[in-house]
Amino acid sequence: MRFEDxxxxxxxxxxxxxxxxxxLQPFVLVGGRAVPVEPTGASRVAAVxxxxxxxxxxxxxxxxxxxxAGDLRHAGEISFPGGAVEPDDPSIAAAAVREAREEVGIDxxxxxxRVIGELGPVDVRVSGFLLHPIVAVAQRRPxxxxxxxxxxxxxxxxxxxxxxxxxxxxxxEVRGGRRLRYxxxxxxxxxxxxxTARVLGQLGAVLSATGEADPR
Numbered sequence: 029m030r031f032e033d034x035x036x037x038x039x040x041x042x043x044x045x046x047x048x049x050x051x052l053q054p055f056v057l058v059g060g061r062a063v064p065v066e067p068t069g070a071s072r073v074a075a076v077x078x079x080x081x082x083x084x085x086x087x088x089x090x091x092x093x094x095x096x097a098g099d100l101r102h103a104g105e106i107s108f109p110g111g112a113v114e115p116d117d118p119s120i121a122a123a124a125v126r127e128a129r130e131e132v133g134i135d136x137x138x139x140x141x142r143v144i145g146e147l148g149p150v151d152v153r154v155s156g157f158l159l160h161p162i163v164a165v166a167q168r169r170p171x172x173x174x175x176x177x178x179x180x181x182x183x184x185x186x187x188x189x190x191x192x193x194x195x196x197x198x199x200x201e202v203r204g205g206r207r208l209r210y211x212x213x214x215x216x217x218x219x220x221x222x223x224t225a226r227v228l229g230q231l232g233a234v235l236s237a238t239g240e241a242d243p244r
Contacts, residue, residue: 094179133171140167191235210222
């Protein structure tokens with residue numbers, strides 16, 4: 029997907045937004061039945077930065093990161109840079125940019141960052157957050173350096189991996205004492221699932237929308 033085509037589509041987000049692929053929804057397997065994961069009643073607002081930038085081939089790329097292994101919530105998972113919106117953040121978008129600066133070293137001036145919109149909020153049911161995906165574009169590839177306390181690896185991946193015709197792997201495994209079934213994207217040797225996958229799935233649905241020339 030060409031960077032300029034992606035920017036053009038994201039600057040005029042459709043209303044309503046398309047839904048992410050249903051296959052990405054996680055279920056708990058109980059007695060042979062697949063039960064949707066119940067919400068905790070999201071009580072806190074969080075923001076992530078969905079940043080698109082031009083890759084070396086002129087394609088649109090985005091930034092993900094691997095959380096460190098351990099006992100922390102979402103340990104070892106792939107996510108966007110982001111976190112809780114703090115009382116002194118002037119806006120949800122500002123919180124997303126701040127978190128990206130703190131976690132992966134994004135410098136807004138260096139890369140020419142511009143916020144252009146927001147995808148649909150995601151109820152992160154296991155942690156009680158309502159996640160707001162803030163969409164931004166950069167004129168140049170950002171210089172990235174992960175914070176050692178919060179980031180195990182910084183990933184740069186092409187957004188073409190999340191377009192509507194890309195493969196979604198169906199996974200069954202035990203997490204936190206429960207057997208889960210969920211859909212995931214395989215990128216750069218990692219498995220991306222949960223809220224991050226649903227944001228990427230909606231991003232891919234927007235970029236794959238018909239009515240214009242093929243985005244590829």
